[in-house]
Amino acid sequence: MSDKPTAVRVYLARVRTALADLPASEIEEILEDVRPHLAELEADLGEGARVEALIERLGTPESYAAELRASGGYPPPSEGAATVPAAAPASPSLLKPRIALWGLMISAAALTLIAFAAAINVEPDALIAIVLPAPVFLISLALLLRGGVEPVLALPEMARLRTSLGRLREQEEGGKALRYLGSLRPAWWVLCALALLTFGVLLMLRHRQAVLLLPFLLVAGVAAVWAGPRLRTDRRLLWVAVPVSAFVIGGALGGFGAAVDLISNRNAYQSASPYYQSSSDQYGNDQLTYGGQSVGNVYAFDAEGKPLTEVYLYDEEGRPITVTRYGCERSSGTKEKIGSDNRFPRPRIQLGVTDDQGNFDGYNGYRSACREDPNVPFSAAIPKVTTPSTASPTTPPSPSAPSSTSAPTAPPTTTPTR
Known part of the structure; x- marks a missing residue:
């Protein structure tokens, strides 16, 4: 039983023949390096593995020898080497x-x-x-x-x-x-x-x-x-x-x-205007703050309490107060960054779901939806403040008419005596 050659021995014998033009010491060193790998592969294939199984996994012994020769940096085989006829059939169709x-x-x-x-x-x-x-x-x-x-x-x-x-x-x-x-x-x-x-x-x-x-x-x-x-x-x-x-x-x-893009967006505004400081959200986008809290929108009203649109904010140096603008991404129904500017007010972004009829916030909602609401969510009661410039014409006494405050200084004859 011991005289029967194993698949590894037969395979290695053909590899040795294909490397016959190399020095014997070099051949032995190459075979010693690959023998454990072949033995492991033979064990994986099971007892009684045939040479054909090794060829199916590794290719022919001649081509495997050519690969070992190339990986080791050895010269190609000589003209009379046995590997040349074996490689010839591979050349017709590449x-x-x-x-x-x-x-x-x-x-x-x-x-x-x-x-x-x-x-x-x-x-x-x-x-x-x-x-x-x-x-x-x-x-x-x-x-x-x-x-x-x-x-x-x-x-x-x-x-x-x-x-x-x-x-x-x-x-x-x-x-x-x-x-x-x-x-x-x-x-x-x-x-x-x-x-x-x-x-x-x-x-x-x-x-x-x-x-x-x-x-x-x-x-x-x-x-x-x-x-x-x-x-x-x-x-x-x-x-x-x-x-x-x-x-x-x-x-x-x-x-x-x-x-990298997230980090650069976080520092972009600070690099553009180093004298103006603003807070950032968790994504690194610029935000306004008031009283230590983030402000997402700004609404402006005139003296009659009517909301103003297309208002542009600037600081005392004339620099635009530019913050991140968000909008709805229609295909996914999510809120996404669409740019940055200093124009206010911004539409309110409302996230929810739609029902089968496409109604927003449907009870049986099944698809994410995003809606931009341009309306002002509250009304403002503007207080009537009397400024010094409007009160000054009526406050001083007129030089041509006695003031109503002069009654207490009337002559003593108006006071009854006893």
Whole structure:
């Protein structure tokens, strides 16, 4: 039983033959590095695993040897090497493998941009654009499943990538960086799952209809955790791991951009007018305060108690008192920032729901609604104040007529005597 060669021994024997042009010490070092990985893969496949199962996972021994040769920075095989005839059949058609590879790359780039747009605006509607790269990805996946991953890995561009990585590993700093990144791979897949879950929750809190996206993001997170650790043994899982990673990276960049935008909006007014101080709300938007409390609107009335419109506020230096203006976002029924100015009064923003007939604040409401009310919510009784300028003409005594206050100074004859 011990004389029967195992699948790993047969596979490694063919790898050794494909590397026969290298020095014997180098061949032994390469085989010692890959033997534990192959043994682990054979254990996963179960007892009695055949060489064909290893070829299905890793490709032919000759192509695997070519990959090891390139990653180690070794020169290509000589003209008489045994690997040349084995590689010859792969050359006639590179179109389908190339479509499979670049379809994956294009889909990943598109997912990065879509996730960036959705995260920077915290807007789930941007995710609808996923339907655009979906056909490209499905074509790439179909070609992969039909032709296998080996023709893709044998493409010249993949060989150049492996050669570049091999040269980078030979450098001291580059090798350290690659080893460090490799040690972070298990944590990266868990981080991807957490990022997708967090992204879904944030979208759901901002827009309730985004709850429909949460299951898909959960499935993508679970797929990343499952596929990531298995990439070393099955490169077909790149078609799962690469799109998920691209989406997470795009979302992270978009979230960073949203944070920068929030901070810049908070400091924009202070940078524009450093002599005027105003308070800010929790989003960093400028606000007015009176008596230590936030003032969201200002109403002006004339002397007759009639409300004034199109009133513009300025401070004593002639600077506009510019604060954030809010309005209704019609598609989502939410209150959103639409700009900033010094024009008052502003419409009141009322949030509620609508019923089946579209009535606002319906009892059986089912859809979020937002309404802008331009009316003044109260009436003002303007007090009548007598100013010194209006009282002065009647207060002094007239020089041509006696004052009514002179009666007490009448002659004594008006007073009765006894």
